[in-house]
Amino acid sequence: xxxxxxxxxxxxxxxxxxxxxxxxxxxxxxxxxxxxxxxxxxxxxxxxxxxxxxxxxxxxxxxxxxxxxxxxxxxxxxxxxxxxxxxxxxxxxxxxxxxxxxxxxxxxxxxxxxxxxxxxxxxxxxxxxxxxxxxxxxxxxxxxxxxxxxxxxxxxxxxxxxxxxxxxxxxxxxxxxxxxxxxxxxxxxxxxxxxxxxxxxxxxxxxxxxxxxxxxxxxxxxxxxxxxxxxxxxxxxxxxxxxxxxxxxxxxxxxxxxxxxxxxxxxxxxxxxxxxxxxxxxxxxxxxxxxxxxxxxxxxxxxxxxxxxxxxxxxxxxxxxxxxxxxxxxxxxxxxxxxxxxxxxxxxxxxxxxxxxxxxxxxxxxxxxxxxxxxxxxxxxxxxxxxxxxxxxxxxxxxxxxxxxxxxxxxxxxxxxxxxxxxxxxxxxxxxxxxxxxxxxxxxxx
Amino acid sequence: xxxxxxxxxxxxxxxxxxxxxxxxxxxxxxxxxxxxxxxxxxxxxxxxxxxxxxxxxxxxxxxxxxxxxxxxxxxxxxxxxxxxxxxxxxxxxxxxxxxxxxxxxxxxxxxxxxxxxxxxxxxxxxxxxxxxxxxxxxxxxxxxxxxxxxxxxxxxxxxxxxxxxxxxxxxxxxxxxxxxxxxxxxxxxxxxxxxxxxxxxxxxxxxxxxxxxxxxxxxxxxxxxxxxxxxxxxxxxxxxxxxxxxxxxxxxxxxxxxxxxxxxxxxxxxxxxxxxxxxxxxxxxxxxxxxxxxxxxxxxxxxxxxxxxxxxxxxxxxxxxxxxxxxxxxxxxxxxxxxxxxxxxxxxxxxxxxxxxxxxxxxxxxxxxxxxxxxxxxxxxxxxxxxxxxxxxxxxxxxxxxxxxxxxxxxxxxxxxxxxxxxxxxxxxxxxxxxxxxxxxxxxxxxxxxxxxxxxxxxxxxxxxxxxxxxxxxxxxxxxxxxxxxxxxxxxxxxxxxxxxxxxxxxxxxxxxxxxxx
Ligand SMILES: Cc1ncc(COP(=O)(O)O)c(C=O)c1O
Numbered sequence: 001x002x003x004x005x006x007x008x009x010x011x012x013x014x015x016x017x018x019x020x021x022x023x024x025x026x027x028x029x030x031x032x033x034x035x036x037x038x039x040x041x042x043x044x045x046x047x048x049x050x051x052x053x054x055x056x057x058x059x060x061x062x063x064x065x066x067x068x069x070x071x072x073x074x075x076x077x078x079x080x081x082x083x084x085x086x087x088x089x090x091x092x093x094x095x096x097x098x099x100x101x102x103x104x105x106x107x108x109x110x111x112x113x114x115x116x117x118x119x120x121x122x123x124x125x126x127x128x129x130x131x132x133x134x135x136x137x138x139x140x141x142x143x144x145x146x147x148x149x150x151x152x153x154x155x156x157x158x159x160x161x162x163x164x165x166x167x168x169x170x171x172x173x174x175x176x177x178x179x180x181x182x183x184x185x186x187x188x189x190x191x192x193x194x195x196x197x198x199x200x201x202x203x204x205x206x207x208x209x210x211x212x213x214x215x216x217x218x219x220x221x222x223x224x225x226x227x228x229x230x231x232x233x234x235x236x237x238x239x240x241x242x243x244x245x246x247x248x249x250x251x252x253x254x255x256x257x258x259x260x261x262x263x264x265x266x267x268x269x270x271x272x273x274x275x276x277x278x279x280x281x282x283x284x285x286x287x288x289x290x291x292x293x294x295x296x297x298x299x300x301x302x303x304x305x306x307x308x309x310x311x312x313x314x315x316x317x318x319x320x321x322x323x324x325x326x327x328x329x330x331x332x333x334x335x336x337x338x339x340x341x342x343x344x345x346x347x348x349x350x351x352x353x354x355x356x357x358x359x360x361x362x363x364x365x366x367x368x369x370x371x372x373x374x375x376x377x378x379x380x381x382x383x384x385x386x387x388x389x390x391x392x393x394x395x396x397x398x399x400x401x402x403x404x405x406x407x408x409x410x411x412x413x414x415x416x417x418x419x420x421x422x423x424x425x426x427x428x429x430x431x432x433x434x435x436x437x438x439x440x441x442x443x444x445x446x
Numbered sequence: 447x448x449x450x451x452x453x454x455x456x457x458x459x460x461x462x463x464x465x466x467x468x469x470x471x472x473x474x475x476x477x478x479x480x481x482x483x484x485x486x487x488x489x490x491x492x493x494x495x496x497x498x499x500x501x502x503x504x505x506x507x508x509x510x511x512x513x514x515x516x517x518x519x520x521x522x523x524x525x526x527x528x529x530x531x532x533x534x535x536x537x538x539x540x541x542x543x544x545x546x547x548x549x550x551x552x553x554x555x556x557x558x559x560x561x562x563x564x565x566x567x568x569x570x571x572x573x574x575x576x577x578x579x580x581x582x583x584x585x586x587x588x589x590x591x592x593x594x595x596x597x598x599x600x601x602x603x604x605x606x607x608x609x610x611x612x613x614x615x616x617x618x619x620x621x622x623x624x625x626x627x628x629x630x631x632x633x634x635x636x637x638x639x640x641x642x643x644x645x646x647x648x649x650x651x652x653x654x655x656x657x658x659x660x661x662x663x664x665x666x667x668x669x670x671x672x673x674x675x676x677x678x679x680x681x682x683x684x685x686x687x688x689x690x691x692x693x694x695x696x697x698x699x700x701x702x703x704x705x706x707x708x709x710x711x712x713x714x715x716x717x718x719x720x721x722x723x724x725x726x727x728x729x730x731x732x733x734x735x736x737x738x739x740x741x742x743x744x745x746x747x748x749x750x751x752x753x754x755x756x757x758x759x760x761x762x763x764x765x766x767x768x769x770x771x772x773x774x775x776x777x778x779x780x781x782x783x784x785x786x787x788x789x790x791x792x793x794x795x796x797x798x799x800x801x802x803x804x805x806x807x808x809x810x811x812x813x814x815x816x817x818x819x820x821x822x823x824x825x826x827x828x829x830x831x832x833x834x835x836x837x838x839x840x841x842x843x844x845x846x847x848x849x850x851x852x853x854x855x856x857x858x859x860x861x862x863x864x865x866x867x868x869x870x871x872x873x874x875x876x877x878x879x880x881x882x883x884x885x886x887x888x889x890x891x892x893x894x895x896x897x898x899x900x901x902x903x904x905x906x907x908x909x910x911x912x913x914x915x916x917x918x919x920x921x922x923x924x925x926x927x928x929x930x931x932x933x934x935x936x937x938x939x940x941x942x943x944x945x946x947x948x949x950x951x952x953x954x955x956x957x958x959x960x961x962x963x964x
Pocket of ligand 1: 326641714753
């Protein structure tokens with residue numbers, strides 16, 4: 001086996017050093033009933049690289065790669081162009097094959113990356129501080145609610161109907177087991193939620209999404225004030241981080257915590273994971289944050305360096321009193337995010353966001369021209385909702401047969417509701433001809 | 447400076463020996479923060495032309511400046527290359543972090559995960575366009591079930607701790623289903639990883655520690671005494687965090703089940719037994735498997751991971767969504783439980799860590815049943831070899847044989863003034879990543895060494911030589927020398943107390959500019 005360096009003679013001499021008769025002998029503490037006498041018969045034997053490539057390649061070939069056709073899916077996962085530098089850099093063994101930076105003297109690379117990542121996330125969200133990543137946006141969202149519960153010592157979270165239903169479900173699952181109330185609202189496809197009016201003395205937080213899962217854009221400044229006036233926190237969820245390059249950041253609206261998905265920067269679609277949860281908040285709440293934090297300090301020679309810090313919040317120190325049980329996070333995805341953001345810089349990121357919006361405006365105009373199609377949103381970033389004269393799921397399936405990935409039917413996210421609504425996203429990867437092909441095919445199938 | 451930018455005179459030596467003009471030392475290069483390399487107007491990407499259309503942002507204004515620095519692509523490449531060179535990695539050397547399983551990360555797995563048919567697939571594409579992805583998930587599930595003998599598995603959790611959460615939620619859901627929701631106590635050995643008590647507490651259980659025997663295993667009698675009608679589960683790591691197999695595990699499962707409780711097994715150490723020992727035969731109800739340990743998906747400086755959980759028949763109905771079901775020759779992704787379903791909810795957005803699934807399956811296929819058998823055997827052999835070769839100069843709290851990792855305490859350092867931490871830092875100067883320090887907590891000054899099966903005997907021998915020399919040097923009472931280690935690293939020991947007392951968690955423009963002006 002190509003990954004195993006020991007030879008038979010190594011094994012023999014090592015067993016002699018140990019004083020054991022065989023490797024099996026080393027397993028003598030294992031009850032016989034649970035031990036195999038040899039390799040598991042129902043699994044195949046080892047394979048060379050060539051055979052593995054053939055086998056996995058044939059599975060990959062049974063999927064329609066989004067980049068091989070016009071594709072307009074979003075709803076929490078966005079296809080952006082990732083500069084070649086990103087994937088090259090994250091495959092450097094020094095980043096890829098290191099563990100969590102427990103020994104800072106030989107992990108300054110990872111630690112400085114985390115410090116820069118935390119700064120980038122804080123700048124993008126307009127918040128004071130950010131952590132070193134969570135699993136994904138949905139778990140960030142649920143952790144944010146639990147943090148708000150700790151801070152306010154209250155137990156009722158109000159989840160907007162504009163929140164991505166997976167984020168909602170992760171939070172309500174947590175609520176059911178952790179013992180807090182998560183009040184959910186119906187899908188907010190057309191606007192009109194009165195969240196401020198629902199905040200009461202038991203409310204720990206209101207969770208809104210910006211832009212919403214239907215692509216709607218609200219200014220949450222007044223909502224933040226209403227929450228805070230009643231001692232509740234405002235949690236703003238962002239699933240399309242590129243929007244932060246164009247829209248007023250949540251921090252400027254008064255958000256207390258921002259929970260976001262960072263996949264759009266540096267990370268491919270990956271059929272949904274791994275992604276990278278972003279988590280940012282006001283400085284005064286930092287000791288209630290979940291997850292790892294990297295901080296600046298000095299070394300024995302007085303030179304600037306970085307370490308993991310405030311770990312008395314974490315499971316390895318606080319055990320059952322930890323703010324969260326998270327240990328492994330999304331380090332490498334955070335690195336990819338950070339490199340992409342570094343390449344873009346101020347100008348590139350603003351430009352990319354502006355371009356995404358412009359593409360979506362173009363697409364909305366083209367789709368509005370298709371007979372029977374109505375664009376629901378007036379305002380949006382790079383994703384919006386359209387109303388079709390037929391069930392969207394069937395239309396999407398038909399268009400997929402014609403190799404056009406038309407968007408996400410609202411009914412996929414909210415089973416049984418809004419069968420005629422379709423969520424459509426455009427990014428810098430969509431060309432004019434992609435959009436024309438989509439509009440034309442849509443006209444043909446409606 | 448002369449006009450080529452070179453100094454015209456050799457600078458006078460300054461206080462610290464080895465100082466240079468730049469602060470660099472040969473290949474060891476000082477690298478400022480990316481924010482300190484800003485040049486407004488520079489950009490590392492060229493974007494397509496912006497269509498001439500107006501804004502449709504409704505009530506929200508376009509934001510002002512973000513505050514990000516501008517750099518060109520070559521500057522960005524250099525920045526991250528230089529940073530990477532300040533990291534130790536398994537690619538570069540032995541990384542014997544106990545419990546973390548730092549084994550070789552085959553590049554084939556990276557290549558497979560990057561096939562456009564896996565990496566460039568949107569999670570919400572129509573099912574008909576993702577049959578290969580669902581087939582891969584089904585195949586991975588098949589391997590995990592075959593390797594554990596367990597009838598069900600969820601692939602949803604994003605890491606080990608997340609898997610613990612999924613498993614413990616299933617246990618609570620099952621208890622509530624049979625009307626025993628009042629069980630609120632979870633038994634956790636004192637040697638457990640911090641995520642175990644944190645998980646149990648996070649979902650509303652009280653955590654009751656169970657003590658260990660002098661042999662480093664669960665005290666069966668103490669466990670029996672703690673069991674009662676209010677106990678929901680035991681969370682037990684096996685092989686345990688002392689690197690030992692829980693000899694009484696079948697008896698433990700029996701008494702736990704007899705008390706009406708469930709047996710959660712932390713499978714972070716599955717690497718020791720994969721392909722050789724069948725967890726289903728041990729009486730386990732749920733066990734997470736860290737694909738980023740046993741199945742070699744890279745740790746990436748902290749993540750991502752993937753923590754599938756296998757379930758017994760009793761817990762199988764209580765899995766989270768989504769899961770893959772086979773319908774004839776088609777795969778169906780069940781994203782929402784139907785009427786009367788018992789799935790308890792959702793762990794994360796979308797369907798799990800697909801990128802990790804591809805890597806793990808690539809690893810499994812490469813090894814095959816025979817390779818896995820050999821791999822766990824070699825992992826255990828390597829650890830026992832280290833134990834045998836270090837035992838006389840260091841102190842092992844428990845009798846062997848050990849499984850995939852060997853544990854020492856700090857009795858061999860008694861009276862020397864040298865601590866476990868000092869040994870770790872001195873090992874860094876010898877070119878090794880240290881072992882896990884101060885974990886498990888049940889052993890004083892623990893040093894937990896996990897070599898893994900992908901180390902050669904030569905690498906182990908070199909490590910042994912270094913560690914033996916350090917242990918012997920410590921006994922000569924050279925504490926000051928140890929405390930000054932490491933010396934040859936990009937940074938010396940860092941002041942963690944100062945970092946926590948006045949946290950600086952991000953770069954900020956103002957103070958930096960002031961500093962520069964000084
Ligand atoms: C014994 C044990 N349990 C649980 C975990 C948690 O796993 P993860 O870091 O993937 O969340 C770890 C790893 O750190 C571990 O070593």
